[in-house]
Amino acid sequence: MLDQVLDATIAVIIGVSSCLLYFWGTNLLLETLVRDKQTANGQIESRDELRHAIRPWLFVLPALSLLFTYLVYPVFETVWLSFHDFTGERWVGWSNYTWALANPEFLQSIGNNFLWLLVVPSLSVVFGLIVAVLADRVWWGTIAKSLIFMPMAISFVGASVIWKFVYDFRGPGSDQIGILNAIVVGLGGEPQAWITIPFWNNFFLMVILVWIQTGFAMVIFSAALRGVPKETLEAAQIDGASELKIFFLIMIPQIMSTIIVVWTTITIIVLKIFDIVLAMTNGQWETEVLANLMFDWMFRGGGDSGRGSTIAVFIMLAVIPIMAWNIRKFREEEQGR
Amino acid sequence: MSTSKRIRLTPGQLMVHLGLLLLVILWILPTVGLLVSSFRDKDQLAATGWWTALSTSVQNGQGRTGTSEQMVETGGKFVIAGNLLDDSKRTILTFNTNFRDLTAYKAGEVLTFKDQSQIRVEADGSYRWESEQPIEEKRGKRIFFVAESPPTFTLDNYVEVLTSEGIGQSFLNTFVVTIPATVIPITIAAFAAYAFAWMRFPGRQFLFVVVVGLLVVPLQMSLIPLLRMYNNIGALLDVSAKSYVGIWLAHTGFGLPLAIYLLRNYIRSLPRDIIESARMDGASHFQTFTRVVVPLSVPALASFTIFQFLWVWNDLLVALVFLGKGDDQIVLTSKMRELLGSRGDNWEILTSSAFISIIVPLVVFFALQRYFVRGLVAGSVKGG
Numbered sequence: 001m002l003d004q005v006l007d008a009t010i011a012v013i014i015g016v017s018s019c020l021l022y023f024w025g026t027n028l029l030l031e032t033l034v035r036d037k038q039t040a041n042g043q044i045e046s047r048d049e050l051r052h053a054i055r056p057w058l059f060v061l062p063a064l065s066l067l068f069t070y071l072v073y074p075v076f077e078t079v080w081l082s083f084h085d086f087t088g089e090r091w092v093g094w095s096n097y098t099w100a101l102a103n104p105e106f107l108q109s110i111g112n113n114f115l116w117l118l119v120v121p122s123l124s125v126v127f128g129l130i131v132a133v134l135a136d137r138v139w140w141g142t143i144a145k146s147l148i149f150m151p152m153a154i155s156f157v158g159a160s161v162i163w164k165f166v167y168d169f170r171g172p173g174s175d176q177i178g179i180l181n182a183i184v185v186g187l188g189g190e191p192q193a194w195i196t197i198p199f200w201n202n203f204f205l206m207v208i209l210v211w212i213q214t215g216f217a218m219v220i221f222s223a224a225l226r227g228v229p230k231e232t233l234e235a236a237q238i239d240g241a242s243e244l245k246i247f248f249l250i251m252i253p254q255i256m257s258t259i260i261v262v263w264t265t266i267t268i269i270v271l272k273i274f275d276i277v278l279a280m281t282n283g284q285w286e287t288e289v290l291a292n293l294m295f296d297w298m299f300r301g302g303g304d305s306g307r308g309s310t311i312a313v314f315i316m317l318a319v320i321p322i323m324a325w326n327i328r329k330f331r332e333e334e335q336g337r
Numbered sequence: 338m339s340t341s342k343r344i345r346l347t348p349g350q351l352m353v354h355l356g357l358l359l360l361v362i363l364w365i366l367p368t369v370g371l372l373v374s375s376f377r378d379k380d381q382l383a384a385t386g387w388w389t390a391l392s393t394s395v396q397n398g399q400g401r402t403g404t405s406e407q408m409v410e411t412g413g414k415f416v417i418a419g420n421l422l423d424d425s426k427r428t429i430l431t432f433n434t435n436f437r438d439l440t441a442y443k444a445g446e447v448l449t450f451k452d453q454s455q456i457r458v459e460a461d462g463s464y465r466w467e468s469e470q471p472i473e474e475k476r477g478k479r480i481f482f483v484a485e486s487p488p489t490f491t492l493d494n495y496v497e498v499l500t501s502e503g504i505g506q507s508f509l510n511t512f513v514v515t516i517p518a519t520v521i522p523i524t525i526a527a528f529a530a531y532a533f534a535w536m537r538f539p540g541r542q543f544l545f546v547v548v549v550g551l552l553v554v555p556l557q558m559s560l561i562p563l564l565r566m567y568n569n570i571g572a573l574l575d576v577s578a579k580s581y582v583g584i585w586l587a588h589t590g591f592g593l594p595l596a597i598y599l600l601r602n603y604i605r606s607l608p609r610d611i612i613e614s615a616r617m618d619g620a621s622h623f624q625t626f627t628r629v630v631v632p633l634s635v636p637a638l639a640s641f642t643i644f645q646f647l648w649v650w651n652d653l654l655v656a657l658v659f660l661g662k663g664d665d666q667i668v669l670t671s672k673m674r675e676l677l678g679s680r681g682d683n684w685e686i687l688t689s690s691a692f693i694s695i696i697v698p699l700v701v702f703f704a705l706q707r708y709f710v711r712g713l714v715a716g717s718v719k720g721g
Contacts, residue, residue, distance in 0.1 A: 004506065004509055005509065008509050008510075008512060008513045011513050011517075011581055012512070012513060012516045012517055015516075015517030015520075015521065015581070015582070015585055016516070016517050016520045016521065019517075019520070019521045019524050019525065020524060023524070023528055027623045031621075051621070052537075052622075053538075055536070055621075055622050055623070056532045056536040056537070056538035056541075056622075057538065059528040059529060059531060059532035059536065059622075059626075060528070060529045060532045060533070060538075060544070062525045062528070062529075063525050063526060063528070063529035063593055063597060064529070064544065066525065066586065066589055066590045066593055067547075067548070067551060067590065067593055067594065069590060070559055070563065070586070070587060070589075070590025070591060070593075071551050071554055071558075071559060071590060071591070071594070072547070072551070073562065074558060074559035074560075074561075074562035074563055075554060075558045075559070077561075077562035078558045078559070078561055078562055081561060081562065088565065127360070130356075130360070131357070131360055134353050134356055134357040134360075135357060137350070137353050138350075138353060138354055138357060141357075144357050144358075144360075144361050146703070146706065147361050147364060147365050148360065148361060148364045149706070149710075150364075150365070150368070150699070150702070150703075151364070151368070152647075152702070153647060153651075153695070153698040153699050153701070153702035154368075154651070154695045154698065154699070155650070155651030155652075155653070155669075155670050155673075155694065155695065155698070156651065156653065157651075157653050157670045157673045157674055157677075157694075158651070158670075158673065158691050158694050158695045160677070161371070161673060161677065161687050161688070161691040162367045162368055162370070162371045162691065163367060164677070164687075165367070165370060165371060165374065165684060165687070165688065166367050166370065168684075175384060175385055175386065176386060177382070177383070177384075177385065177386050177387070177684070178386075179366070179367075179370060179386065179387075179388065182386050182388075211364065211367070214364075216713065219710050219713055219714070220713065220714055223710075223714050243349070268553055268555075271555065272555050272556065272557065274653075274654055275653045275654065275670075278653070278674065279653075279673075279674050279677055290557075291555075291557055291654075294557050294560075295560075295654070295657075298560065298561060298564065298658075303564075305561050305565065308560075308561050309561050311557075312555070312557040312558050312560070312561065313558075315555045315557050315558070316554070316555060316557075316558050319553050319554070319555055322553055323550050323552075323553045323554070326549055326550070326552060326553060327546055327549055327550055330546065330549045331546070
């Protein structure tokens with residue numbers, strides 16, 4: 001055990017220090033190599049300009065090369081591979097795409113992903129809003145928010161274990177150890193193997209993500225609601241508006257842009273949803289989703305890079321509008337500065 | 338917050354309290370169940386719901402007495418003695434030989450058989466069967482009883498997963514992945530962010546827009562090309578394609594867009610005067626960055642550090658693709674996923690290892706929640 005800890009520590013130190021060494025080393029190199037020159041007639045020629053031209057690149061080069069290697073190049077390569085066969089060598093045109101659009105598993109994944117897209121962002125936003133509003137009105141609101149926020153720190157796999165235990169199923173007649181079945185039996189119902197019931201099991205998986213993402217939505221909304229001007233709220237109260245009216249007619253419109261941001265953020269997470277499905281069902285009982293199917297094809301039968309890439313491209317296509325919107329919004333903000 | 342001044346609770350406020358309380362209970366119940374279960378005795382965990390963990394459970398049971406072979410003669414009496422319980426956790430409340438009426442005799446009382454032999458069963462399960470004549474009993478008499486078992490909590494499950502299930506090693510592996518995969522991107526991103534914020538170079542605006550675009554690129558677009566690239570490099574250099582260096586760099590690449598974006602926005606918002614006066618004093622950009630900008634950016638650096646730490650610690654997909662499944666490389670999330678497959682019914686193993694895998698993020702989270710929230714609010718354009 002001690003050996004392992006030692007190995008681990010050494011690995012960590014090497015990894016971290018070589019990164020720091022780069023920045024420190026290149027800076028030293030720049031300072032020594034591009035030094036101010038003393039010309040023949042004794043004048044000092046400043047090479048500040050040259051250093052200025054080089055230094056930014058030393059700063060951004062590691063980042064740019066990593067971004068290029070790990071994100072930019074692979075995006076194009078994936079598109080390229082999606083037009084090739086399973087080895088990635090032979091050009092096959094659109095055949096991976098026609099395969100996908102005729103493949104029942106793929107179509108099922110598309111359907112399920114749509115379900116997820118409809119349910120998870122909306123429920124997370126609704127619950128997040130409710131908690132944010134309620135927590136602002138009670139003295140123990142901070143504690144409540146902390147507890148509801150807590151699942152954000154838990155991994156999808158950890159959350160899957162937690163919820164698989166909630167959904168645990170024992171045959172009728174025996175003591176249920178899953179709380180959901182215990183409640184159902186307590187109310188006089190029949191215990192169910194929840195995650196194996198086609199169609200509805202999708203919702204039991206979605207619950208897990210809603211459970212995690214509500215905290216995220218709540219935190220962002222909480223911050224946004226604090227930005228709603230007090231005077232507006234007070235004026236509405238004096239005018240005799242009911243709490244519900246204030247909520248729907250003043251608060252919601254005021255934080256609409258935040259709601260959209262949260263909605264899109266959760267949408268992106270949902271598009272990539274993978275861990276929960278892999279851990280809970282691995283796509284069985286008609287719960288397949290795109291990311292899990294893609295992962296499956298990456299390794300199925302030695303790996304099919306063509307089909308895997310094609311599925312990835314479909315996920316990417318769904319993200320592109322959000323990407324374009326982000327860039328536009330960023331540009332507007334920059335111009336506003 | 339103003340409500341705290343009022344003493345009287347209006348019905349509306351009561352509804353607010355109750356509604357929120359209900360939601361909070363709903364939200365923490367699953368985790369509480371996991372936590373409680375992980376400390377329960379594994380037989381009890383498999384038999385009863387975790388919500389009964391604190392109550393003494395009452396169960397029916399049965400046992401057999403010894404046979405004539407175990408009979409001894411003492412003081413002119415023939416005696417068969419022994420214990421009906423195979424464990425010391427339970428205590429017998431009542432017993433009978435007829436299973437239709439389990440509560441006929443209380444523990445410590447004496448039951449007389451037709452042949453006038455007598456049996457006394459004690460609460461601890463020990464019994465003494467006495468007779469004036471030798472007892473003819475070939476198979477052992479069946480005794481039915483009602484026993485209660487006290488709630489037992491134990492660390493056994495944790496000891497088991499840490500030692501024999503390999504969770505201890507994967508806990509270490511997770512640290513080996515997480516620490517460099519957090520420190521490296523933040524260092525690289527901080528330098529780049531400073532350059533994007535305060536240095537002049539051609540293409541600066543364009544490159545930053547690219548970074549903003551990359552914020553939402555799904556990981557799935559990168560996996561296959563990178564897997565192929567890693568395999569090629571591995572084959573070329575005759576090393577394993579699955580390595581810690583490989584996953585550090587992968588996590589760095591995937592984490593950089595958000596890191597650069599967050600830090601650049603923060604560093605850009607620092608007062609221009611501070612940067613410029615440092616430059617006027619003859620400090621190079623390198624010195625300005627390390628001595629002025631980094632200390633001022635601690636809040637932003639902290640929020641990204643927590644963000645990335647949690648992300649890497651909780652990641653499964655990247656670990657599955659870039660790390661091996663052997664004991665020397667497998668991380669907690671992969672391990673958990675394997676256990677879900679192979680030990681799916683052993684809840685004592687699943688609950689305790691799940692708790693080990695979430696304890697570190699939970700501690701980080703509760704200790705540094707403020708920074709984490711700030712990072713989330715600032716970076717909510719990216720999807721996880």
